[in-house]
Amino acid sequence: MNRTLLILCAFCASVVNSSTANSAEVDVFLFGGQSNMQGIGKIANLPKEVPLVIPNAFYYFDGKFQPIVLGKTRTSKRAGELGPEVGFGLEMATAKRPVYLIKFAASGMPLHHGWNGARWVGGAPAAPRRNFYPGENTADKNKGALYLEMLKKFRGGIAQLKKEGHTPVVRGFAWMQGEQDSKKKESALAYATSLRRLCRRLGEDVGLAGSIPTAFGQVLPHQPAGTRFTHRKEIRAQMVAADAASGHPIAIKNVKMVSTDGFGILPDTVHYNAIGQLRLGREFAKALKIVQAQ
Numbered sequence: 001m002n003r004t005l006l007i008l009c010a011f012c013a014s015v016v017n018s019s020t021a022n023s024a025e026v027d028v029f030l031f032g033g034q035s036n037m038q039g040i041g042k043i044a045n046l047p048k049e050v051p052l053v054i055p056n057a058f059y060y061f062d063g064k065f066q067p068i069v070l071g072k073t074r075t076s077k078r079a080g081e082l083g084p085e086v087g088f089g090l091e092m093a094t095a096k097r098p099v100y101l102i103k104f105a106a107s108g109m110p111l112h113h114g115w116n117g118a119r120w121v122g123g124a125p126a127a128p129r130r131n132f133y134p135g136e137n138t139a140d141k142n143k144g145a146l147y148l149e150m151l152k153k154f155r156g157g158i159a160q161l162k163k164e165g166h167t168p169v170v171r172g173f174a175w176m177q178g179e180q181d182s183k184k185k186e187s188a189l190a191y192a193t194s195l196r197r198l199c200r201r202l203g204e205d206v207g208l209a210g211s212i213p214t215a216f217g218q219v220l221p222h223q224p225a226g227t228r229f230t231h232r233k234e235i236r237a238q239m240v241a242a243d244a245a246s247g248h249p250i251a252i253k254n255v256k257m258v259s260t261d262g263f264g265i266l267p268d269t270v271h272y273n274a275i276g277q278l279r280l281g282r283e284f285a286k287a288l289k290i291v292q293a294q
Contacts, residue, residue, distance in 0.1 A: 026166045029092070029288070030154050030206070031085065031103035032132070033177035036217070038105035039076045039083025040266070041274035046070070050086070050278065056098040057089030060157040065100055065164070075103070082274065084174065087281025092288070100168065102157035104150040106132075110180040111194045112187035113144065120184050132177070133194075134201035147198075151205050158206065172288040173202060173212045176280070178219040178235055179270060188231035191238035192250040199255060214255045215287035216242075217280060221260045222269040244291075254294065256287040 031037060054068040059075055066073050068089055075085050085101050093099040108118060113125035113133035124142075125133055131144035161168040181187040181194070195216065203212035218239045225232040241248035243257040264276035272280055 035107035037176040041277035045274035054089040056093035060102040084281030087278040091282040091285035174284040175216040182235040188235040192242040213291040258283040
């Protein structure tokens, strides 16, 4: 049986599995962040044991959910590349509990309200700024443009599942972001506060009773970091403290950090390669399982 036929057979089997879940609850996971969430690892560099079709994992693209078929389903902005969704699907999805993934990524973009894209403007939150600032409440007019875009995509995917006859249940959030915030002392030192706000507000905006269960990746594992990441030390310390199990006063309930130390990385020392992305996705899944069990 040739490669094309194998993909077709697996694709059809996945579609059948998806359709049988109609009217039942389905597990939805939201993915957000910068370029390492987008993913620039090369599919061609994945280990041979990674299947062409990620079983029981469905990805929201172009207005519908599709089985994740390597080289066919566009999960990154460029063909032939992948993010953490592949490893996540392999680790989290089962025949009894398929996963439905919705991802939004914006390369080089900040969380802190003081940024407007790659330019630091500081001051109080203000609109319209290109960042992931989620506002203090639903009525806040100063939400960042990227947060609004991300929320629109998440809600669009959830609405599509309802349209298909599913009952979507948001189970968790994977967040890979922070490199941009490390470029300014103020945003680096406020990262745990910014992350707490994001988890709370996203939970509210997708209809959860409280903050969304979250796994996030610690950025910039390579040392020395590029000179533009002036506050690498501070933001990484904030990320460690934000973990619910850190014992730190700023720890965030239902939030777990994934250390990326030792992950496969590209020569630019910032972005994860295919092996690193595969591991990142698996670790996000493991972290969310821990959070859900608490």
